[in-house]
Amino acid sequence: MTxxxxxRVGITQGDTxxxxxxxxxxxxxxxxxxxxxxxxxxxxxxxxxxxxxxIDMPSFxxxxxxxxxxxxxxxxxxxxVMGNEEVKVELGTPxxxxxxxxxxxxxxxxxxxxxxxxxxxxxxxxxxxxxQSDEFNFPGQTEYLQASAGDERHxxxxxxxxxLRVALVTTHLPLAQLxxxxxxxxxxxxxxxxxxxxxxxxxxxxPRIAVLSLNPHAGENGLLGTEEQQxxxxxxxxxxxxxxxxxxxxxxxxxxxxxxxxxxxxGVLAMYHDQGLAPFKALSMDRGVxxxxxxxxxxxxxxxxxxxxxAGKGVAREDSMRQxxxxxxxxxxxxxxxxxxxxxxxxxxxxxxxxxxxxxDLTKETDE
Numbered sequence: 001m002t003x004x005x006x007x008r009v010g011i012t013q014g015d016t017x018x019x020x021x022x023x024x025x026x027x028x029x030x031x032x033x034x035x036x037x038x039x040x041x042x043x044x045x046x047x048x049x050x051x052x053x054x055i056d057m058p059s060f061x062x063x064x065x066x067x068x069x070x071x072x073x074x075x076x077x078x079x080x081v082m083g084n085e086e087v088k089v090e091l092g093t094p095x096x097x098x099x100x101x102x103x104x105x106x107x108x109x110x111x112x113x114x115x116x117x118x119x120x121x122x123x124x125x126x127x128x129x130x131x132q133s134d135e136f137n138f139p140g141q142t143e144y145l146q147a148s149a150g151d152e153r154h155x156x157x158x159x160x161x162x163x164l165r166v167a168l169v170t171t172h173l174p175l176a177q178l179x180x181x182x183x184x185x186x187x188x189x190x191x192x193x194x195x196x197x198x199x200x201x202x203x204x205x206x207p208r209i210a211v212l213s214l215n216p217h218a219g220e221n222g223l224l225g226t227e228e229q230q231x232x233x234x235x236x237x238x239x240x241x242x243x244x245x246x247x248x249x250x251x252x253x254x255x256x257x258x259x260x261x262x263x264x265x266x267g268v269l270a271m272y273h274d275q276g277l278a279p280f281k282a283l284s285m286d287r288g289v290x291x292x293x294x295x296x297x298x299x300x301x302x303x304x305x306x307x308x309x310x311a312g313k314g315v316a317r318e319d320s321m322r323q324x325x326x327x328x329x330x331x332x333x334x335x336x337x338x339x340x341x342x343x344x345x346x347x348x349x350x351x352x353x354x355x356x357x358x359x360x361d362l363t364k365e366t367d368e
Contacts, residue, residue, distance in 0.1 A: 006038045006073050007119045007332060009325055010112060012105040013043030014124025015131075017090050017098040018306030019316040021051040024124060026318035027325065028076040029060045037329055040065070040077045040118055042105040048078065050089045055314035068117035081108040091312035099130030106141065110148050113297050120298040120328040122321070125306045128172070139172035141301070142292050149295045156193045156293040158267075159277060159303055160327065161284040165202065165267040166276040167194045167293070178272055182214055182227060187235035188243070190269060195245045197293035198267050200338040201331045207266035210256070211236055211249030214271045218252040232271075257283065277303075286319045289327045298332045300324040 011028075014020030021043065028039040041048065045064065052059065065077040081104045087097060106123065113121050123141050138144040146155035159166045169190045170181045191209060198207035213232060215225030222229055232250045239245040251261065253270070257279035262268050270276030280288060281303060288303035302320035310316055 006034075006036070007329055008040055008071060008117070009037045009328060010040050010042060010109040010118035010121045011325070012102070012109050012121070012123045013041065013047065014102050014105070015094075015098045015127045015306045016044070016047050016087055016101045017093050017095060017311060018125055018127070018308055019304075019311050020124025020306070021048055022055055022311070022314070022316050023302065023318040023321040025052055025055075025057060026316075027322045028062075029057070034074050034076070037325065038071060038073050038075075038077065039325070040068070040071055040079060042079050042081050042109040044082045044087055044101065045078055045080060047087050047089055047101070051312070054091060054312040057314075068112040068115075071117075079108065079112075081105050092308045094127050094130050094306075094308065096130050099127055100133065102126045102131050103133065103136045106144070107135070110145065113299075114148070120300070120332050122324050122328055123299065123301045124321070125302065125304060127306055142171060145292055145295060145299055149297070151296075153296070154189070154193060154294050156190065156197060158194070158197065158291045158293050159280045159284075159288055160202075160291055161288050161323070164262055164280065164284060165198070166280045167197075167267060167269050168271075168273060168276050169269065170272045172273065175272070179214075179227070182231055182271055184231050184235040184238070187211070187232060187269070188239050191235065191239040191245050191247055192243055193294050194267055194269055195243075195247075201291070201293060201334055202266075203334050203338075204266045206246060208264070209245065209247040209267045209269055210251055210262065210265040211247055211269045212253045212256060212271055212275060213250035216252070216254065218250050286317055287323050288320060289324045291327060291331065298328050298335070300328040300331070 011024050024041060027033060062076045062078055063072045065071045065079050067079060071077050082101060087101050109121055112118050126141060128140050136144060142155050142157050146153055157168045157171050169187055170178060173181055194209060195207055198204040213219060214227045217224060219225040219228035228250050236247050236249055239247050253275050290301040290303050292299045302324050304320055307316055
């Protein structure tokens with residue numbers, strides 16, 4: 001990558017029977033969009049054309065790059081990931097073929113992302129069931145990306161918009177397994193990851209994090225559950241005292257969002273998927289973004305699903321896809337600034353402990 005070319009945004013086609021390609025087309029068809037980035041769509045040109053015609057969208061220029069080495073700026077690009085394989089598009093209908101096509105696009109885009117051929121990744125929605133195969137046996141794309149990153153990376157799911165950021169302690173987990181998955185160590189680790197992301201990815205200098213409870217009414221002092229007293233509160237205390245993370249709670253989840261308490265914090269840590277995502281999507285469905293923190297690369301996604309019920313009807317709103325692209329670019333830039341600012345920290349001028357604490361007087365000249 002050089003500083004001369006524009007940021008390259010890889011966009012996967014997602015489930016080929018859903019709305020992913022429709023919303024992506026609506027975003028990249030705008031000529032002014034090329035002023036801020038170079039969109040690179042991973043998918044099938046034939047499937048793309050099928051979706052464009054289905055919604056009666058005028059044709060526009062898109063460059064068939066062949067591979068990431070031949071991407072062109074100032075125009076949308078497409079990289080063919082399916083070779084000569086024919087894909088039957090059945091709009092609104094889940095199919096294994098659509099799942100396979102989604103995986104092929106994701107695999108190719110992640111490979112180019114890891115090689116630095118594209119700068120950020122935006123994934124269109126998939127069907128978590130029909131994408132399952134010998135190659136993809138993960139609960140979702142977040143877990144696949146974590147495995148792809150290697151190095152024992154821990155991905156953190158963060159849903160965000162311009163005023164709200166919600167992270168999750170657990171993600172795609174059956175509710176029956178939830179109580180065993182909520183631990184003091186796990187919550188504290190998520191607080192560290194969230195705090196790091198709020199600083200490096202979102203530019204929050206000293207982020208304030210609200211932690212939600214697990215049980216109704218925050219357990220009512222043990223009447224409705226003891227996890228708040230025995231697990232969640234100790235995690236908050238340890239993170240505050242030992243990790244110097246500015247975190248508070250646990251807050252009862254039912255009234256936290258309705259009362260707009262979230263506006264007092266830079267981020268909210270929810271215990272499980274629907275606890276955080278249901279209120280977030282109610283507040284930000286058309287502009288919300290799913291961001292995967294904790295990885296060495298930037299990945300975002302619209303916060304909606306495949307939208308089978310409206311696929312091919314031309315009514316799917318592209319706001320969330322557009323915002324996912326903008327967010328990916330912003331986070332990529334924030335990371336560049338953060339890493340540059342912290343690349344060469346000043347060395348300490350004194351010892352933390354011991355009798356040899358000697359503060360250097362930097363006002364005196366020395367020959368040494």
